């Protein structure tokens with residue numbers, strides 16, 4: 001009897017302490033409440049990510065090197081402005097016109113590397129939570145000359161993803177030098193696809209195709225949750241790239257590429 005009483009007293013004391021602690025820090029208190037709610041359902045993971053964002057939002061200001069940015073997929077969408085890239089020599093940030101989003105777009109002003117990927121290479125770290133197949137799209141423009149079929153492409157590679165391919169109807173092709181076949185007509189090398197846009201309107205538009213004269217759409221497969229690397233490298237001079245998205249079946253294309261779509265939050269590597 002006495003033992004039970006001791007436990008009761010101890011519990012009462014503990015509860016009192018815990019209440020004190022709560023009133024000491026309102027914001028912590030709220031976080032704790034969210035935690036409890038989170039753990040009860042599936043949205044759990046997403047919400048926890050948000051919390052991490054808030055915590056690391058503070059460290060983001062300290063994380064001044066874009067090389068350390070990791071862009072976080074959320075609800076089946078990765079949505080990134082190219083001005084968040086590291087800019088090797090030859091890539092220039094520009095903001096003429098009004099058809100880009102964010103602070104501008106990046107454009108290659110160095111030599112052309114039509115058959116030779118890997119020059120002017122820059123990369124983006126992407127954290128995938130929802131595994132599966134994602135469609136890749138970027139918004140790009142021809143910023144040199146007046147032909148829609150020149151200065152209209154840049155190299156793209158997902159080297160550590162579980163698959164990286166292009167598809168049009170029943171036709172599926174893989175980048176060259178990956179050991180996978182068939183490969184697309186047109187330039188491809190060392191796991192890189194040439195990603196082009198077409199059409200006589202040279203302004204920014206959402207299109208990412210490979211396979212000459214028979215545009216195939218671009219897909220990437222992430223089988224495990226984790227951080228993956230997307231690489232781009234220079235091909236045509238004067239090709240301006242503004243923003244890219246990766247989206248899965250949970251996200252309609254129109255929503256993914258909408259100007260109103262939420263940009264991916266970042267955390268620091």
Ligand SMILES: [Ca+2]
Nearest residue numbers: 101102104242
């Ligand atoms: Ca942009």
